[in-house]
Structures are given as C-alpha cells and as structure tokens.
Amino acid sequence: MLASYFFYGYWDWSFCLLLLFNAVVSYIGGLLLERSESESQRRWTLGIVVAIDLLLLGYFKYTGFFFESLQELFYSLGLERELPILEIILPVGISFFTFQSISYIVDVKNRQIQACRSFVDLALYISFFPQLVAGPIVRAAHFIPQLDRRPVLTRRMMAKGLFLILIGLFKKMVLANYLATLYVDEIFLAPEFASSLELVLAIYGYAGQIYCDFSGYSDIAIGVAALLGYHFKRNFNQPYRAVSLREFWQRWHISLSQWLRDYLYIPLGGSRHGTILTYRNLFITMFLGGIWHGAAMTFVIWGVIHGLALILERVSGFGRWTGNGRLNRLVGILVTFHVVCLAWIFFRSPSLSLALDYLAAIGKGTSEITLLTPFVAGLILLCAVGQFVPSRSYERCQVALSRTGLAGMTFFFTLGLLFIQWVSPSGTAPFIYFQF
Structure with a gap:
C-alpha cells in the first residue's frame, strides 16, 4: 500500500489525500452496510457513499466544462458576464479508482462480497499501482481474496x-x-x-x-x-x-464494459422489461459511457454513435446474421x-x-x-x-518462454527490452487513457 501511495504521490503528493479519503469512505461505508439490518438504511448508506464518489469525480472532471458552457450561454443571451476561471488539475486515474470503489460498495450492499475488515487491504485494492492510473478496473471479489494468501511467483x-x-x-x-x-x-x-x-x-x-x-x-x-x-x-x-458492436464491447476494454453492464445497464433494467426499455437502457449506458471519457460534445457524440448502433443491431438482427x-x-x-x-x-x-x-x-x-x-x-x-492471429497466441508464447528457465527468461526479456529501445522513436508520449 505504501509503495502504491509513493508511486501515485511521485506525480503530486497532495492527491494521495484524495486517494486516502476515497479508501476511508469506502471502508466505513462497507462496514456500515454489513452491520445494518434495515434495507432502508442500507440503501441510504449506499447512496451517500456513491454520491460522495461521484461528487468528487464530477468536481475534478466536469466543473471547468460547466463554467465554460455557462459562460457561452450568457454570451448567447447577450449577457456579458465574466465567470471565474477555475484551474482544476484532473487527478490521474480518478475515474478508474472511483469506479473500483463504487463496485466494492455496491457488491457489499448486494451481499455479493463481505465487507473488507482490513483497511490496508481495501486501501491497496483501490490504490494498487500497476492498474491505478489507467486500469484495468479490478473487482474487489477478484482481488481482495488474493491478499489473504501469500503470493507465489511461479x-x-x-x-x-x-x-x-x-x-x-x-x-x-x-x-x-x-x-x-x-x-x-x-x-x-x-x-x-x-x-x-x-x-x-x-x-x-x-x-x-x-x-x-x-x-x-x-x-x-x-x-x-x-x-x-x-x-x-x-x-x-x-x-x-x-x-458486431455487441461483440466489440465484449472484446474492447473488457473491465469497463462489464462495469457498465453490471452497475449501470442491469440496474436500469437491462433487457428485462420489454424492447423499448431495453433500447433506452442501451442508449443511456453508452451515452453516460461517452460522458465518462470527458466533458465535451465529441465524447457525447462518440457515446451516441455506439448507443444508436447497438440499438440498430438489435432492431435489424445484424448481430445474429x-x-x-x-x-x-x-x-x-x-x-x-x-x-x-x-x-x-x-x-x-x-x-x-x-x-x-x-x-x-x-x-x-x-x-x-x-x-x-x-x-x-x-x-x-x-x-x-x-487482430487475426490465433486467439491463444499470448498463452502459447508464455508457455514457450517459461520452458526456457530462469536464465532463458532473463535473456529473452533483456534482449526484448534492448530491441524495443533500439527501434522506438526518441521520447514517449503519455498514455492516452491517463487523461480519463
């Protein structure tokens, strides 16, 4: 956990406080949910924790867009009004660790997992440095149980x-x-x-x-x-x-696709309440998926295109054909x-x-x-x-590499690093998904 906080704080240490606050809220919320017998109280606890997460995400990600849009509206109405310019720095990876904390608290509320008793384990789950800044989005049910046993590097x-x-x-x-x-x-x-x-x-x-x-x-x-x-x-x-587009979303950013399905599409009703409501739920899911990527009309239209295309697929039967x-x-x-x-x-x-x-x-x-x-x-x-090599090529390469032994793996890994360094252009641009 300390290594993960050091990793995140190396960019800007002050945002470690945001990460810590997120972990504290999730930890307390999880314990309250598990101890509560009243379903009404459980819903209120879930709502408060999720609201805190989304308010923090909204403040950092969408406040600037809100003020810019409001100022443009004033100008269009002939109201020359200068609004304050807010220089808000977007914390790297805030969307990813917010989604992880939301998935944890929802799963506890639905009794799919037990509340984590160890604050260190939960804080590590939210801040684990390999996937902290750009995913994949990891479920608590998949990761936290791995912390209960000694990791073995085979x-x-x-x-x-x-x-x-x-x-x-x-x-x-x-x-x-x-x-x-x-x-x-x-x-x-x-x-x-x-x-x-x-x-x-x-x-x-x-x-x-x-x-x-x-x-x-x-x-x-x-x-x-x-x-x-x-x-x-x-x-x-x-x-x-x-x-088909449906299959595309089963293959692209699988952890986000499954998160949107399990925590947005299905709670909206999924495909359980008739055709029209299914189309509505598909569209809302992809629309909000576009907004998640950024506060701009370009991302909204990106989400709308995918939402409408998924609906047209269902209407036409294209995916079955x-x-x-x-x-x-x-x-x-x-x-x-x-x-x-x-x-x-x-x-x-x-x-x-x-x-x-x-x-x-x-x-x-x-x-x-x-x-x-x-x-x-x-x-x-x-x-x-x-995109069209045999689907298990990764696994076969990993098995072949493991058979070379420790010396062979060391040799091929070093050779690969030197080759990549040799053929790559000078300088490396930031990963695209750091901005989300």
Missing part, C-alpha cells in the same frame, strides 16, 4: 509477466508512438491539406494507435501484477475482429470496424468543429499523397494482422 507467472510487459512496451513505444508522431497527429492537425485516402488511413491509423496505446498499458499492468504474484483478467481480446457463414462474418467485421472508426473521429478530435471538418475533408480531399509512407502503411497493416 515460473509460469514470471513468464506471463515478462512476456506481457514486453508486448505492452512494443505496442506503446513502437507501434502507437510511430503511428501518432509520423502520421495520425499530423493529419488530424490539418485535415484540409490531406488527400481523401490519407484521411481514411489516418482513421485506421488512430484505431491502431489507441488500441496499441491502451491495450499496451493493460498488458504492462497485468504483467507487473503477475510478477508480484497477483492475477488480473485480460482487458482486450482482439476487438477489431468483432462481427453475421454469426453464420464466412462471408457474413467478413461483412460483419468490415461494417463493425467502420462504425467504430467513424466514432473514433469524434473521440480523437479536440473539438466538434474539427471533427466535422475532418468528415467534410474526406469528401473533398485532394488526390496528392504527402504524409503516407510505406513504413506507416506497414504499421497499420501490422496492427490489422495482429
């Missing part, structure tokens, strides 16, 4: 950790960084000067970049946890081979991928106007290719091929 766990760290570093430092610096950032900076082909390929490039960036972090986090003797579930599973036959699956993969890419334009663009400009530029782009190179095209192709 050869298989060591091989798993070393392999995932290497593959995560390669995804981030090589694939994601080259795609961003050599191509994607330049195209999105001035889309009006790019050709239509370059604009479309830049969307494909960003799809590869954000996948390699985020899944790379998840791989590193899961790998570091494995080296400490703890098991985390997989957070990405080749999402761009999905034949693409599950039968190779040709149908191919059509499903292509359609799903391009819907996801359409949404990525809004997710990547710094403003709504720039996103609309990007879409307009695709239709009237020039034919001259200036930034696209064979190297960039090769990176995009490599990202695409990686």
Whole structure:
C-alpha cells in the first residue's frame, strides 16, 4: 500500500489525500452496510457513499466544462458576464479508482462480497499501482481474496509477466508512438491539406494507435501484477475482429464494459422489461459511457454513435446474421470496424468543429499523397494482422518462454527490452487513457 501511495504521490503528493479519503469512505461505508439490518438504511448508506464518489469525480472532471458552457450561454443571451476561471488539475486515474470503489460498495450492499475488515487491504485494492492510473478496473471479489494468501511467483507467472510487459512496451513505444508522431497527429492537425485516402488511413491509423496505446498499458499492468504474484483478467481480446458492436464491447476494454453492464445497464433494467426499455437502457449506458471519457460534445457524440448502433443491431438482427457463414462474418467485421472508426473521429478530435471538418475533408480531399509512407502503411497493416492471429497466441508464447528457465527468461526479456529501445522513436508520449 505504501509503495502504491509513493508511486501515485511521485506525480503530486497532495492527491494521495484524495486517494486516502476515497479508501476511508469506502471502508466505513462497507462496514456500515454489513452491520445494518434495515434495507432502508442500507440503501441510504449506499447512496451517500456513491454520491460522495461521484461528487468528487464530477468536481475534478466536469466543473471547468460547466463554467465554460455557462459562460457561452450568457454570451448567447447577450449577457456579458465574466465567470471565474477555475484551474482544476484532473487527478490521474480518478475515474478508474472511483469506479473500483463504487463496485466494492455496491457488491457489499448486494451481499455479493463481505465487507473488507482490513483497511490496508481495501486501501491497496483501490490504490494498487500497476492498474491505478489507467486500469484495468479490478473487482474487489477478484482481488481482495488474493491478499489473504501469500503470493507465489511461479515460473509460469514470471513468464506471463515478462512476456506481457514486453508486448505492452512494443505496442506503446513502437507501434502507437510511430503511428501518432509520423502520421495520425499530423493529419488530424490539418485535415484540409490531406488527400481523401490519407484521411481514411489516418482513421485506421488512430484505431491502431489507441488500441496499441491502451491495450499496451493493460498488458504492462497485468504483467507487473503477475510478477508480484497477483492475477488480473485480460482487458482486450482482439476487438477489431468483432462481427458486431455487441461483440466489440465484449472484446474492447473488457473491465469497463462489464462495469457498465453490471452497475449501470442491469440496474436500469437491462433487457428485462420489454424492447423499448431495453433500447433506452442501451442508449443511456453508452451515452453516460461517452460522458465518462470527458466533458465535451465529441465524447457525447462518440457515446451516441455506439448507443444508436447497438440499438440498430438489435432492431435489424445484424448481430445474429453475421454469426453464420464466412462471408457474413467478413461483412460483419468490415461494417463493425467502420462504425467504430467513424466514432473514433469524434473521440480523437479536440473539438466538434474539427471533427466535422475532418468528415467534410474526406469528401473533398485532394488526390496528392504527402504524409503516407510505406513504413506507416506497414504499421497499420501490422496492427490489422495482429487482430487475426490465433486467439491463444499470448498463452502459447508464455508457455514457450517459461520452458526456457530462469536464465532463458532473463535473456529473452533483456534482449526484448534492448530491441524495443533500439527501434522506438526518441521520447514517449503519455498514455492516452491517463487523461480519463
């Protein structure tokens, strides 16, 4: 726990107090829920703890957006009114550790787990440094029981950790960084000067970049946890081979998808109360998922696109149709991928106007290719091929690495680190999901 707080405080020690306050509230709330016999009192306790978590998240994440929107409203009404400019620093990872604390307190209330008696264990669960700043979102029922037994670093766990760290570093430092610096950032900076082909390929490039960036972090986090003797579930599973949007969300950021399903979609009613309410619940879930990513219209539209696409899939039966036959699956993969890419334009663009400009530029782009190179095209192709390798390739590589013994694992890990350092560009951009 102290190591995790040191890790988080190395960026800004004052936010360790926020992390500690979150743990204290969750710890006290969990004990109160377990000791309470009255269902009414349990609901009130749950509501207060969740409200505190969401108020803190809302203050840090959405206050600035609220004041900016209010000022724009005043201007549109002809009221020249200057509102105070608040410089609020967003604590890294606040969304992730807030979601973990909410999942803990809800599970205690629903009697799916017992309240944690050890404050240190609960504080470690909320602050565990490998996944603290960008996930994956870990459930208390999965992690806290692992703290009750002595962690054992087996050869298989060591091989798993070393392999995932290497593959995560390669995804981030090589694939994601080259795609961003050599191509994607330049195209999105001035889309009006790019050709239509370059604009479309830049969307494909960003799809590869954000996948390699985020899944790379998840791989590193899961790998570091494995080296400490703890098991985390997989957070990405080749999402761009999905034949439907529903399957995409079963493969992309799995821990968030399952959190939204279990703590938002199902409590809203899920698919238990008829077709119309099911569509409503789907839309609300994806809409709020968009707002979770950021207080901007671009993220709202990103969520709306996914919400409407999921509804259209159910209405049309598209997901059932693409599950039968190779040709149908191919059509499903292509359609799903391009819907996801359409949404990525809004997710990547710094403003709504720039996103609309990007879409307009695709239709009237020039034919001259200036930034696209064979190297960039090769990176995009490599990202695409990686989505269709055998699904258990990671596990097979980990088994093969474990068979080399301690000396072999040390050799291959060191060789991999040196290779990544050699081929990666100088400097490393922050992980994209640090901002959430």
